[in-house]
Amino acid sequence: MNSTLEQHHVVGGGLLRRLNFGTAAVSGLIFGFIAWALSHHFLDDSGQGFADQVTVLTGCGWVVGFLLGIGALTGPGKWFTGRDQNHADEMYLAGKDLGRKRYFQYTTDHKVVGVQYIIATMVLLGAGGILAMGIRTNLLTPGNHFVNQQVYNGFLGVHGMLMILGLIVAVAGPWANFILPIQVGARDMAFPRLNALSLWTLIAAIPLLLGSLAIGAMDMGWVTQGPISDQSGIGFDLFAMSIITFTISTTVAGVNTICTVLTMRTKGMTMERLPIFAWASIFAAGLGLYAFPFFLVVMSLNLADRMVGTSFFIASGGGTGWLQENLFWLMGHPEVYVILLPAVGAILEIASVFSRKPLFSYRTVIGGMAGLCGLSALVWAHHMFTTGWAPTLGGPFMLTTELISIPTGVIFLVLLGTIWRGNIWMKMPMIWVFGFIVNFIVGGITGIYLSDIPVDNQMHGTMFVVAHFHYVFVGSVLFGAIGALFYWFPKVSGRFIDEKMGRISFWLVFIGTHVTFISMFVSGLRGMSRRYSSYALIFEHTNFITTIGAYMIMAGMLVLLGAVITSWRSGEPSGPNPWGGKSLEWMVPTPVPLENFEVLPVITSDPYTYGEAKS
């Protein structure tokens, strides 16, 4: 009797087995429509904030419907009724024997989630990149010949947030899911269902963010400055909803990452034998747990001001935009390191493997990462030097900001020390590491300039600042993310990414980055303000050059996309350990079996024992 029931479960039964991305999208649309209709019916349409209330409730309907439609709420429902999922359910959720279908479902297997994150990251960065091209095309010549100011402002804000979200998950999403559990010798993440929840919550947030463009976007840039955001159109409501949804996703993912590394390590995998990528991942996850609640709060308060007439950021009601700026940047600066650290971890892994040298001063780099995390929480007000908020605190915040260059420099020196006199193997992952090194120097040093109040007073709000943080995000994080993609792609697909296309892509992106952002530095130094949709003729040449560089970056990214797609289908087979790596992910077969290890390994040495006698 039981076995019959079991079989029934596996073969046909249960709504859970019929849910996928399609049902989620349909369910989300239906729930969104219901919420929209109900809010029109029950809310006072002459009341203040009515349009905002309808938009937010519709967005909530979409998220709840989407999560219901993908099956994310089935687990909590079963928990509540005391009907826990049986083994067959667990195996089904893990995607056992489901083939490609599992990539479109609420699958708990960390490797499937990792691949899903790769796709989600590509969508986020691709959409953000298209908007960047729109922005740059408009700035090709002065005078708004491509889009009007309103659309331009929408492009600017949504581009910023798409790229920020995309880069937050660019390394931590795919690789802290696909690779990290294997690296520490675990069969899966600590909480597989929460892992899937974090992914599908992120996916639920993406249409909200893109949808904000369709209904007017918002016109105050990605930092959503308090008093202006109160006057923005309803696009802002979906924008804020997407951020609130995203913060839930990252919180869940962060808890999962930390628990996986701290509690799922296999025997012998002491903290001193952890691959450096695992260290970087837990530092980034921990910092995210600290930072993103501020994002949740600031967006919620923004929405409250718009929907129900509160006065948090509205001076006429007793609020202040400074509060909004404080809350935002309490999140905003640590978030830079939430983005940067996983990329740095991946870069250090690659550097060691491709230099055939142990990681230079393992403990020092961990100390550097810890220092970055600690100091990053104490520097937020350097974004507010010119706002007039607490001028007497300018000195201390300048000091802490300059201090943060020390752990950053330490990490950089460890990277150079690892490569120094190594037997360097110039394959694609390592080429991106060298690109990272060059770009990170520029991004880092210009950051030190901006931390000085006198310089910041001149440069704040100019294209110089834009160029600086793009050197950090594009030149460093994106280069690290692409390097990680080249490095771990063979483990995902069993194939190399095409080397020739990879090199074309690298040089286009590398040269494009410098053409774009060096000319942008010049625009900024000559006084061009950021966020403007048009400009004076004096800035025409540098903007023209910047736009040409941006097109080069886009061309390079398209070549990379083509390389990834063609290589995934028909690339050169790589075998299980193409780079001769010594961490655990290279010790398991490719494709990696469902639970990674037949029996769990016992670790007897660290993963960077290059050049040492065999133990």
Added chain:
Amino acid sequence: MNDLNATSHHEAPEVVDHRQRLGIWLFIGGDVVTTGALIFTYLYLRAVNTTGNWMAIEGLPANGRSAEEVQGVLDAGGSMQHIIEAPLSASFAWIIALVMVASAALFWFGESRLRANEAGRKAFVAISTIAGLAVVAYIVLSIVQLRQVPQYWRVEHDSSLWIYTTYGSCMLALGVSAVIHGLILAFLSFGSATRAAVGVIGHDRWFQVRLVRYFWVWVALSTVILTFVVTTLNAN
């Protein structure tokens, strides 16, 4: 070199428990930051008191009136009043906090009965249900208090709007936060009771109940802290 064929894998319940405990502590850590951000907001706005609008505001109390009703008062010659807004009742706030603390203590007691012996399972079902009902009362009381947050009809240049003072705004945010926490706790308490009733948790399977208790105690603690802040630092 690492030995890939060394030990077979088996996870003891204690190992899973250890993992889940770390997980709940991390979630609580995130909630601590969220609560901290709300307290920061309250104290910041109280300290800055921009344009003297922390509590006092020139406007017409609009609670329970529609826009048309308020406009009718104004059209009939009613004037905007300068009102010194009074803080919400401190004793009522402490009663709400007391309910939350009592519910947490009750659940903790239920957990101890569950862990004591097999017979404690039935007692836990009853106690967890009562604790859940106390949380429902907490939610209701919080909503009652939310409805007392005064709202004003304010004429500004050529437009008029409903507005909360910054004090009222903070109380609204804290009240909504309390309701959300209450809803989560209600879900957990009734869920725990159901699971104990069907035998999924019991004398030898109480790990999840302890996790719920951790969160519950944190919510009770944060309620006390927030109540202390808003009842002692509210001078106009």
